[in-house]
Amino acid sequence: MNHEEMGRPSQSLRLTFAIASVLFLFVLAISPLKDLLQEWKRYKREYVRFAQSRPDTKRLLADYHPGIDQIWIPNLNVVDRCSTCHLGITQSSLLDPSVPEPFRAHPIVPHRAQEWGCVVCHRGQGLATEVSEAHKTTLAWEQPLLPVGYIQASCGTCHRGETPETPQLNRGRDLLVDLNCVGCHRLQGIDRPAMIGPDLTNVGTKVSREWIYKWLKEPRTMTDSNGNLVVNGYENEEEPRMPQFRLKEEELRALSAFLSSLKSPAIEPYKFDPRVVAAWEKKPDLVQQGEVRFRQMFCVTCHSLAVTRAGETKLIGGDIGPELSKIGSKVNADWLIAWLRNPKSYLPHALMPRYQWTDEDLFKVSRYIQSNLTDPDLLSNIPALGSPRPDEIQLGQRVFLEKGCAGCHVIKGTKSPTDFGPDLSQLGSKTVSQLLFGEAKIPHTLVAYIRTKITDPLSVNPAARMPQYHLKPGDLEALTTALLSMTGPPATSGLAHLIVPAPQAAFRPAGRFGELYERYKCYVCHRFNGFGGTLAPDLSFEGSRAQRPWLIAFLKNPQTLRPALTSRMPQFGMTEEEAASLTDYLEMVTQSPSVNPESANPKNFTPEKASLGKQLYEVKYQCQSCHTIGSGGGYVGPNLNNVGNWMNAAWISAWLKNPQALVPDTIEPRRDFTDEEISALTAYLTTLKQNPRATGSSGKGGTPGGSQ
Amino acid sequence: MRQRALLLFFSFALLGVQFSCRGKAPSVQPDPMLQAYDQERDWNNADHLIPLNFEQAQGKRIFYEKCVWCHADTTPAGPSNRSNLTPTPALINDGSVLNPMTDEFLKNIITLGGSAMGKSAMMPPWGRTLSQEDIRALIAYLRVVAQPPYQPPARPASQYSVKQTSKEENPTK
Numbered sequence: 001m002n003h004e005e006m007g008r009p010s011q012s013l014r015l016t017f018a019i020a021s022v023l024f025l026f027v028l029a030i031s032p033l034k035d036l037l038q039e040w041k042r043y044k045r046e047y048v049r050f051a052q053s054r055p056d057t058k059r060l061l062a063d064y065h066p067g068i069d070q071i072w073i074p075n076l077n078v079v080d081r082c083s084t085c086h087l088g089i090t091q092s093s094l095l096d097p098s099v100p101e102p103f104r105a106h107p108i109v110p111h112r113a114q115e116w117g118c119v120v121c122h123r124g125q126g127l128a129t130e131v132s133e134a135h136k137t138t139l140a141w142e143q144p145l146l147p148v149g150y151i152q153a154s155c156g157t158c159h160r161g162e163t164p165e166t167p168q169l170n171r172g173r174d175l176l177v178d179l180n181c182v183g184c185h186r187l188q189g190i191d192r193p194a195m196i197g198p199d200l201t202n203v204g205t206k207v208s209r210e211w212i213y214k215w216l217k218e219p220r221t222m223t224d225s226n227g228n229l230v231v232n233g234y235e236n237e238e239e240p241r242m243p244q245f246r247l248k249e250e251e252l253r254a255l256s257a258f259l260s261s262l263k264s265p266a267i268e269p270y271k272f273d274p275r276v277v278a279a280w281e282k283k284p285d286l287v288q289q290g291e292v293r294f295r296q297m298f299c300v301t302c303h304s305l306a307v308t309r310a311g312e313t314k315l316i317g318g319d320i321g322p323e324l325s326k327i328g329s330k331v332n333a334d335w336l337i338a339w340l341r342n343p344k345s346y347l348p349h350a351l352m353p354r355y356q357w358t359d360e361d362l363f364k365v366s367r368y369i370q371s372n373l374t375d376p377d378l379l380s381n382i383p384a385l386g387s388p389r390p391d392e393i394q395l396g397q398r399v400f401l402e403k404g405c406a407g408c409h410v411i412k413g414t415k416s417p418t419d420f421g422p423d424l425s426q427l428g429s430k431t432v433s434q435l436l437f438g439e440a441k442i443p444h445t446l447v448a449y450i451r452t453k454i455t456d457p458l459s460v461n462p463a464a465r466m467p468q469y470h471l472k473p474g475d476l477e478a479l480t481t482a483l484l485s486m487t488g489p490p491a492t493s494g495l496a497h498l499i500v501p502a503p504q505a506a507f508r509p510a511g512r513f514g515e516l517y518e519r520y521k522c523y524v525c526h527r528f529n530g531f532g533g534t535l536a537p538d539l540s541f542e543g544s545r546a547q548r549p550w551l552i553a554f555l556k557n558p559q560t561l562r563p564a565l566t567s568r569m570p571q572f573g574m575t576e577e578e579a580a581s582l583t584d585y586l587e588m589v590t591q592s593p594s595v596n597p598e599s600a601n602p603k604n605f606t607p608e609k610a611s612l613g614k615q616l617y618e619v620k621y622q623c624q625s626c627h628t629i630g631s632g633g634g635y636v637g638p639n640l641n642n643v644g645n646w647m648n649a650a651w652i653s654a655w656l657k658n659p660q661a662l663v664p665d666t667i668e669p670r671r672d673f674t675d676e677e678i679s680a681l682t683a684y685l686t687t688l689k690q691n692p693r694a695t696g697s698s699g700k701g702g703t704p705g706g707s708q
Numbered sequence: 709m710r711q712r713a714l715l716l717f718f719s720f721a722l723l724g725v726q727f728s729c730r731g732k733a734p735s736v737q738p739d740p741m742l743q744a745y746d747q748e749r750d751w752n753n754a755d756h757l758i759p760l761n762f763e764q765a766q767g768k769r770i771f772y773e774k775c776v777w778c779h780a781d782t783t784p785a786g787p788s789n790r791s792n793l794t795p796t797p798a799l800i801n802d803g804s805v806l807n808p809m810t811d812e813f814l815k816n817i818i819t820l821g822g823s824a825m826g827k828s829a830m831m832p833p834w835g836r837t838l839s840q841e842d843i844r845a846l847i848a849y850l851r852v853v854a855q856p857p858y859q860p861p862a863r864p865a866s867q868y869s870v871k872q873t874s875k876e877e878n879p880t881k
Contacts, residue, residue: 107761149742165766167746620823625778625793625830634789636777660837667774670836 040068040129043085043102050103056093068129071117077492080117080126082134089113110165120495121154122146137445142431146484149477150447153428156485158495160189161502172482175475180241183408184421184466188486189502195349197242197408200259205267206335206346209260209388210379213252219244243467246458251399257388258396262411269334270341276359290368293361298558298570299324301525301535302352305373318535320524321352328374337366353521356573404465421466426488436461450480505530513585520572528590536569541592541662545651548587550642555579592654594661600649605683613684616677626668629688637668644689653682751780751801752855760852767849770842771800774834795828803854810861811847818843 009017035041044066051060064087071080088094088103090113095105106113111121119126124145128134137144146154152169162170176182176190183196203212219242247255280286304317306325315323331339335346340362343350388396397414400406404420427450435449440459442448449460454476457464471479490496507528509517517523523532526539542551556579558569574582617623626636643652654661656678659668673681744759748768760768771779777789779800790797798805806814817825821833834843851858 107763109762147742149744151745164769165762167765167769620829621832622829625832626789634778634792635787636789665773667777669774669832669834671833672836 038129039131040084041066044087047087047103050100054093059093060088060091071114073115073117075494076117076120076498077494078117078120078126080119081129082118082124082126083113084129085131086118119143121151123154137432142433144432144445147447150481150484153481153484156482157428157487157490158498159500161500168478168481169485171475172478172480172485175471175479176482178241179243179469179479180408181424184404184419186419186423186425188425188488195347195410199347199349199410199412200262201410201412202262202264202266202346204260204263206331207260208332208379209256209385210382211330212259213256213385214379214382215242216245216247216252216255243469245403245467247399247403250395251403253385254392254396255399255405256385256396257392258394258400261388261393267332267334267338270337270362272363273359276363280360280363286364287368287371290364290366291372293365294368296571297355297365298568301568301570320533320535324369324373326373326375326378328370328372329376329378333366333370336369337362340366351521351524353524353570353572354519355570356575356578358573361573424483425486427486428484429487429491438462447480447484450483451476454479503530507531509585509589511585512581516578516582520574525569538663539586539590541590541595543587543590544592544595544597544654544662545647546586547645547648548583550646551583551586552576552579555582592651592662594658595648595650595654597648597650600653600679600682602649602686604679605649605686609680609683610687611684613680613682616681617684621671640685640688642688642690644686647685649682649686652685653678656681748849748853750853750855751799758853760849763845763848764852765849766842767845767847770838770846771849774838775800775846778830793828793830797828797831800850801853801855803856803858806850807854807856807858814847814850815843818846 048061048064051057051064054060068081069083069087071078071083083089086102088099089106091105093105094103095107097104099105117126118124122145123143125134125141125143128141132138133141135145152166155163155166156169156173159166162173164170173190176187180196181187182190182192207215283289300317302318302320304315304319304323304325306313306323307316308314315325317323327336339346339352340355341357342354343352344354400411400414401417404417406414406416407420410416428446430446432444432446435444435446437444437449438460439462440452440456442452442459452460453466454469454471457466457468490499507523508514522528522539525533525536527534528538529540546554555572556574556576558571617629624633626634628635628639629641651662655668656671656673658670659666660670745762746760746765746768747757748760750756750758772784776783777785778793778797779790781788781790781799783789790799800806809817813825817827817831818838819833819835821829822831823829824833838846851860
């Protein structure tokens with residue numbers, strides 16, 4: 001190399017520099033290019049073109065700006081960038097389904113997107129600016145979007161009580177209670193009740209070993225005389241609370257041996273009055289008379305029976321108590337009579353009321369149950385088990401604990417395990433990486449995991465102890481929704497104040513009323529100040545509504561005039577004193593502040609007023625479309641034939657003024673009556689009286705919805 | 709030297725290609741029922757499920773509380789009061805009767821009752837029991853379950869129509 005050339009770059013070096021600078025320029029260009037090609041920018045450009053094609057362009061583009069949009073709600077700690085692409089989300093003119101996504105407006109819901117953002121309900125990643133990261137699970141972003149079919153789960157994360165707007169969530173929460181999930185799992189917002197499954201401390205005095213074997217193998221199946229399965233508890237809505245466990249033959253034998261050996265304290269047979277037995281034993285229609293009594297007492301309000309109509313077998317009746325079609329083949333005769341006389345002596349937390357029986361009724365009804373509500377083939381396919389051997393009993397006791405039976409059933413002297421199954425109170429906030437899918441061929445999402453875990457637990461975990469549930473499609477979705485709503489404590493302190501707690505109501509009166517209230521289990525069907533069942537009318541304001549003599553007569557002999565009703569108040573056989581004590585309390589305590597007893601003075605109700613009221617009732621307002629007087633009218637509202645004896649005039653006029661103030665969910669619409677009209681209608685209605693001896697003295701109940 | 713430069717170039721090119729070709733996740737056809745807040749079975753065809761949005765679902769709830777007793781042939785309690793009434797009330801899904809009625813007319817007859825609109829006085833007024841939103845939800849529900857299906861009046865969405873609907877939201881009390 002000569003010296004002139006020194007210091008001059010060689011040819012190859014120039015070339016390298018040239019390539020390097022081109023490459024450098026190219027690399028510099030990558031970043032702006034990438035930025036220009038971003039997904040969200042594409043949607044922004046598309047939106048502008050879309051808005052220009054609409055007649056209200058100006059309005060649609062009023063808030064448009066080309067950068068990233070976000071909804072920031074500091075006190076919820078929400079930062080949502082969803083509106084960067086979902087640009088028309090708040091535009092009321094883009095509600096139509098023909099508007100292409102992602103520009104369609106959000107349908108009308110109680111919480112507006114501007115105030116709540118999107119991820120509070122829809123989940124997903126509010127901060128992400130790419131379609132897949134915002135909506136799906138990726139490596140870094142774990143929270144996928146919740147399918148809209150399960151969106152009610154998000155309502156449930158804050159609204160811990162019942163909201164009428166979310167039927168699916170409410171159904172799911174009811175199912176969690178009905179299926180006794182708290183027996184094994186810890187659940188958010190559902191407390192362990194005093195009793196889940198029956199106490200088995202002396203179940204050996206109630207049923208035979210063979211029956212236990214059959215029940216453990218296939219709870220609630222029914223076969224006709226030809227041996228064909230007619231009712232399968234798993235395939236209709238009457239699913240038994242007891243799920244089907246996967247038990248091996250030896251486990252079935254061991255458990256049935258163990259349980260049938262539990263016989264203390266023994267049951268002392270009830271001694272009937274020998275005169276009653278002598279008088280009734282020989283009567284050919286003893287069983288028929290028993291059936292008549294069984295029906296008159298309205299046992300079917302709580303218990304169902306299998307009824308075959310037109311070749312189809314169905315369970316008809318209530319579901320508060322167990323189905324009784326085969327009860328005569330199940331329980332032992334002495335146990336049955338002891339139970340009917342005092343359910344509490346066998347199960348301290350029984351829901352069954354304690355009836356006042358005469359010896360005659362008890363004899364007739366128990367005979368009817370033992371001879372008619374039977375199935376001779378019930379135990380025909382059960383192998384001969386013999387008397388339990390000590391080794392079987394010992395194994396049975398171990399199986400009882402290992403299978404988690406003690407989660408729901410108490411046996412005195414056996415320790416119940418706590419938290420037998422996994423804690424589910426935060427299941428809804430689990431991320432996919434926290435779930436074990438095993439060999440299951442299902443999408444790796446939380447929703448699919450929960451659904452599979454309920455319907456086929458073994459596919460996710462071959463060692464699962466969880467029984468299999470056979471739910472109807474709608475119920476499976478509802479249950480999944482309720483489980484998804486259990487997200488534990490709120491993620492941020494900003495969200496904590498949004499939690500709407502479930503109301504805690506209890507009504508446990510003391511004194512004589514409290515005693516009778518417990519004995520007749522009034523709260524199983526009736527509601528008092530938000531506590532109790534919904535099968536029968538709410539009695540929170542019964543004292544303002546009903547007249548004392550009517551109430552006493554009703555309690556002693558409940559009647560209804562609605563042929564449509566399958567359920568009605570059972571005949572408890574109350575004594576005069578009991579009916580009077582209950583009535584005294586109700587008249588004194590259950591008064592509505594909206595009903596002023598002074599407001600309606602019967603002296604003002606002249607015959608002229610009453611006839612004006614009759615005219616208003618029949619012509620102007622046509623109340624007969626829903627109410628029956630005499631033999632004509634509708635049957636949406638209660639029958640008014642005896643309303644003059646039944647209701648207080650003050651209640652009637654307060655009701656006409658504003659029915660929802662007295663019974664918030666009544667279906668009677670609030671009308672625009674003038675005071676004059678209310679007074680005339682009240683005058684007319686108070687004249688409607690029936691001879692108390694006439695059959696079917698009065699209808700009961702405010703609304704069809706409330707009394708079914 | 710040249711080889712090394714080429715190698716450098718290709719590695720950059722590869723990097724660029726990698727950035728620009730990030731695969732899109734395959735799109736799965738979503739189950740339409742998973743996209744709906746609630747659903748209703750078509751009364752004429754048990755296999756046909758109609759997806760409902762939030763508003764329509766609220767209409768369904770109110771319908772089954774208040775209206776079902778006279779506007780359906782079966783009710784949650786069993787028998788219906790419909791056959792008991794003359795004139796017989798329309799079934800809620802009867803498009804042949806309800807489709808020709810405008811939203812405005814339906815809103816008025818629900819709010820004010822039958823007698824105010826020249827129909828049977830047996831239809832009570834619900835304006836003091838149900839809110840305006842409830843009534844709008846009911847209309848949305850009956851429109852979506854209508855058989856034959858309801859076709860909204862063909863009117864292009866315009867600024868004028870938008871303004872008109874916003875006026876309707878403030879009812880004169």
